[in-house]
Amino acid sequence: METKPPGDDVENIVAIPQQEMKNNWSDLLVQLAERRDKQIYIAIFRHFAPKIKAYIARLGLVESTAEELMQETMLAVWRKAHMYNRSKAAASTWIYTLARNLSIDWMRKQKYPEYGLEAWHEEPDEERNSGEDEVTADRLQKAISQLPEKQAQVIYMSFFEGRSHTDISDRLGIPLGSVKSRLRLASEKLKMIWRDDV
Amino acid sequence: MNIKHHLDEATLVSYAAGSMSQAMALVVACHISMCSSCRQRIHQTEMIGGMLLENLEPADISESALEQVLACIDEAPEIEESVAAAPIFDSAPLENGADRISDLPAPLADYIGGSLDQVEWSRIVPGVYYHDLPCKTERGGVSRLMRIAPGKAMLPHSHDGNELTLILKGSFSDEIGRFTAGDIADLDSEIEHQPLVDSDEDCICLIATDAPLKFSTLLGKLVQPMTGF
Numbered sequence: 001m002e003t004k005p006p007g008d009d010v011e012n013i014v015a016i017p018q019q020e021m022k023n024n025w026s027d028l029l030v031q032l033a034e035r036r037d038k039q040i041y042i043a044i045f046r047h048f049a050p051k052i053k054a055y056i057a058r059l060g061l062v063e064s065t066a067e068e069l070m071q072e073t074m075l076a077v078w079r080k081a082h083m084y085n086r087s088k089a090a091a092s093t094w095i096y097t098l099a100r101n102l103s104i105d106w107m108r109k110q111k112y113p114e115y116g117l118e119a120w121h122e123e124p125d126e127e128r129n130s131g132e133d134e135v136t137a138d139r140l141q142k143a144i145s146q147l148p149e150k151q152a153q154v155i156y157m158s159f160f161e162g163r164s165h166t167d168i169s170d171r172l173g174i175p176l177g178s179v180k181s182r183l184r185l186a187s188e189k190l191k192m193i194w195r196d197d198v
Numbered sequence: 199m200n201i202k203h204h205l206d207e208a209t210l211v212s213y214a215a216g217s218m219s220q221a222m223a224l225v226v227a228c229h230i231s232m233c234s235s236c237r238q239r240i241h242q243t244e245m246i247g248g249m250l251l252e253n254l255e256p257a258d259i260s261e262s263a264l265e266q267v268l269a270c271i272d273e274a275p276e277i278e279e280s281v282a283a284a285p286i287f288d289s290a291p292l293e294n295g296a297d298r299i300s301d302l303p304a305p306l307a308d309y310i311g312g313s314l315d316q317v318e319w320s321r322i323v324p325g326v327y328y329h330d331l332p333c334k335t336e337r338g339g340v341s342r343l344m345r346i347a348p349g350k351a352m353l354p355h356s357h358d359g360n361e362l363t364l365i366l367k368g369s370f371s372d373e374i375g376r377f378t379a380g381d382i383a384d385l386d387s388e389i390e391h392q393p394l395v396d397s398d399e400d401c402i403c404l405i406a407t408d409a410p411l412k413f414s415t416l417l418g419k420l421v422q423p424m425t426g427f
Contacts, residue, residue, distance in 0.1 A: 038268070038271075041271075042264065042268075045264055045267065046264075048251075049259050049263060049264070050256030050257050050258070050259050051251055051252065051254045051256050051257075052251070053256075053257040053258075053259050054254040054255060054256060054257035055250075055251050055254055057257055058254075066257070067259065067260055067263065070259065070263070071263055071266060071267050071270075074263075074267050075267055075270055075271065078267075078271050088241055089241060089244065089245070089248070090245060090248055091248075092248035092249065092251055092252045093241075093244050093245045093247065093248030093249075094248070095248070095251070096244065096247040096248040096250075096251040097244055097247070099251070100215075100216040100247065101216070103216070104216050108220055108334055110220050110333065110334060111308070112216065112220075112223060113220070113223045113224040113226070113227035113228075113305040113308070114227055114305065115226075115227040115228075115230035115231045115237065115240070115304075115305060140249040140250075140252075140253060141253055144253075155211070155246070155250075157217075158211055158212060158215035158217045159214075159215040159217070159246070159247055159250050160250070161217075162215065162216060162217045163217055164212065164217055164218050164219065164222075164336055164408060165208065165212060165218075165359070165360060165408075166336065166337065166358075166359045166360070166408050166409065167217075167336075176358075176359065176360070176386055177386065179208070180206065180208035180386065181208075183207070183208040183211045183212070184206070184207040184208050184211075186211075187207050187208070187210070187211045187243060187246065188207060190246050191242050191243070191246075
């Protein structure tokens with residue numbers, strides 16, 4: 001990638017008040033699609049880029065690759081923003097799937113099978129919204145910390161180490177069926193926090 | 199669409215986490231594209247990924263990262279075409295209320311083109327055909343389409359790992375129940391089964407495993423080296 005001296009965009013960042021942005025990433029992403037506004041993009045970049053890189057590094061990729069894939073992910077955020085559908089996913093979820101797919105594509109040299117973009121657009125929504133806004137990061141943190149250790153472990157091994165059921169089964173020396181039941185229980189508990197308020 | 203057999207929660211987690219083989223992910227993506235209830239569920243499961251991302255301790259990024267990305271944007275600011283507008287199945291124009299069940303799920307179309315009619319089949323035994331897909335598998339698993347004639351049965355088998363079978367056309371029954379187009383059999387080592395095709399037409403399914411199948415009959419053991427199953 002070619003480097004060029006800092007452009008006006010970088011120099012002219014107007015600090016968008018932090019408070020306003022809190023938990024509003026989904027709104028900002030929608031605005032980015034509508035306005036193609038670099039300042040909005042920069043705010044999103046500052047928030048998500050370091051987290052994306054942390055995620056990719058945890059998948060076991062070397063630092064330079066994590067940096068490169070992070071930049072590609074952020075580029076995709078700009079280029080695909082018009083495909084983002086707020087009613088289907090929170091910004092963090094959508095950006096997570098972009099980072100996940102690009103990392104897998106890179107590791108496998110095969111495109112991760114996606115279930116089709118039509119899925120994001122078709123059908124009137126049965127749900128009122130993506131649900132994230134009511135759920136703070138704190139609450140998820142709490143939900144995860146309340147998971148029995150064995151369940152949290154299989155969630156982390158799946159999301160952060162990219163390990164398959166059989167792989168986890170080997171690593172932990174437990175039957176495949178136990179891996180799956182731990183994942184089921186953990187996932188169902190975590191999903192509870194988006195349902196009836198706790 | 200009346201789908202009765204859905205994905206296991208543990209399978210959804212694995213897909214959302216990006217931690218299953220390419221072969222398995224393809225079957226999952228195909229089922230999700232046909233099944234609105236699993237689509238709802240995967241949205242929620244992927245939200246776990248989003249929140250885990252949000253909770254991560256930020257890593258140091260290169261000082262010039264933002265400038266570099268902005269430079270790329272300036273070079274090629276145009277947005278990507280939305281693939282959503284593309285027809286998901288060439289030979290079946292979407293009519294209102296058209297039953298999508300007869301369509302090829304979009305993720306599979308990436309591998310075999312527009313239609314099941316174009317697939318080149320290889321015969322295992324009379325009435326049983328397969329077509330291997332180029333998806334990466336895990337531990338000697340398979341990634342393939344099967345076409346089985348009415349009245350034919352697969353050999354009874356069990357598995358060391360997971361097995362996903364998505365029905366694209368026709369139907370079969372086994373110890374668990376009856377599976378028709380759109381249904382997925384999401385099984386693991388605890389189950390031994392012998393699917394029997396009970397439709398009037400050939401049954402076409404998309405299959406992925408993450409370990410070779412284990413046949414429980416002598417005949418199965420004899421043909422196993424031949425079929426590669």
